[in-house]
Amino acid sequence: MKVFWGLGKLLTLLFWLVVLVNLLIPFINPLHLLVNMAGALLAVIHFLEALLCFRSLKGRAHPCRDRLKILFFGVFHLQTIPAPAVPGASHA
Template sequence: MKVFCGLGRLLTLVFCCVVLANQLVPFVHPLHLLVNLAGVLLLAIHLLEVLLCNASLKGRPHPWRDRGRVLLFGVFHLQTIPAPAAPEASHA
């Protein structure tokens, strides 16, 4: 699972670099529009993930750093965050 998350983070980072490179030097005609569209869709999905997981990130030691990582890596960073401990049920 660690390999999958690491590879996903790497590919997400490479894609972000491709989108930024496309902004500096646009690719050929149909390709630059598709890269921009895919970049905007990925950013929208990651913003949605930050909004949906905001409550679970508030209790973290560095919530803003986690929000930034979720914005950059998305679900690949969310999978590395441990789940909150469930309260124990009392059996009376």
């Protein structure tokens, strides 16, 4: 699964690179609007993910760094964060 999450992070980073290049050098007419809209939609979704995970990241060593990674990578970073141990839970 680590390969899947790493590949997802790489593809997300490449998408953000395409959005950045599109902002600096706009693509042809209908394509640049679609890339801008897709980038804006993904930014909103990642921002909402970061807001929803705000409390659960408080116990982490570097919560601000985790929030920044969630803004860039979204669910691909969330899946790499280990789940907190639940007190009283045992495996029978």
